[in-house]
Ligand code: FES
């Protein structure tokens with residue numbers, strides 16, 4: 001694409017912010033333009049809070065989760081004092097990653113190349129054969145830091161170390177979720193998958209229940225049919241909520257859920273990639289994190305009230321919850337990878353959206369705002 005094409009594409013995205021915004025899907029170029037992907041890396045993922053883990057995955061001192069966010073390697077650690085850190089794992093000597101992607105436990109990170117050693121807070125604690133270099137100061141040498149925040153058990157990182165705090169943007173989401181008592185929930189199962197699609201193909205899908213008709217006819221259609229009553233609300237430039245009515249209300253044995261809460265699935269989206277779906281006494285979180293223009297990592301987990309599973313066999317619950325999630329994820333993945341194969345076609349084009357997918361437009365608005373702001377500030381905060 002030329003610079004003029006990219007600017008025309010941004011103008012089209014900007015139209016989603018108009019009062020009379022068209023109910024149209026994204027232009028197909030939005031999924032394939034390398035120039036837009038570069039802008040997303042800097043303007044969206046370079047300065048937004050990205051959900052990366054549930055705190056249960058980082059509960060023990062020394063635990064870490066290493067991943068990449070839009071091409072940027074990140075490691076999140078819990079140090080011996082219980083403090084969380086988000087660090088760049090790139091060695092300060094000659095750029096070897098000091099830890100590979102994945103999760104585990106470590107007392108420190110030793111670079112596999114020349115064995116420089118770093119603490120869980122990123123400080124250099126050892127570098128062999130460096131005494132002869134007078135310009136090298138081990139005291140100021142450390143892994144660069146990103147911002148990290150834990151909100152109601154959900155660990156987010158922001159590649160902008162000076163990012164504004166996350167919590168104020170989620171204040172209303174927290175109120176909405178009060179009866180679900182997220183702080184008393186434990187993660188009973190979790191997964192990391194790779195899907196071959198652009199991250200927006202996956203995120204727009206998560207913002208609507210309409211696709212249950214086609215992708216989940218046997219699994220989700222009986223409880224939350226594609227035509228179910230659906231409403232949405234934007235809470236801040238970062239947070240959206242979608243409410244979908246169940247065919248039959250759910251029961252609640254432990255949580256003080258209202259009749260409204262038992263009768264609806266509540267899905268909360270934290271732009272750009274995080275979501276939580278509260279479904280009776282179960283919460284499922286999902287984060288759709290781009291790895292490249294056509295590859296998305298899908299991280300997620302299932303949470304339940306600790307009191308609900310007391311005395312139950314955790315291994316059985318884990319297998320059941322992960323098995324169910326894997327089945328739903330496979331249905332989405334299969335469909336979304338097919339969409340990805342089409343977005344580059346000469347005949348791909350913008351389509352009209354259904355009134356059953358209002359959340360998709362909220363996501364497009366978030367995207368347009370994030371891409372069009374050039375400085376760090378949001379137009380019209382909260
Ligand atoms: S690159 Fe890490 S010690 Fe040399």
Ligand SMILES: [Fe+2]
Nearest residue numbers: 211215216332
């Ligand atoms: Fe789905």
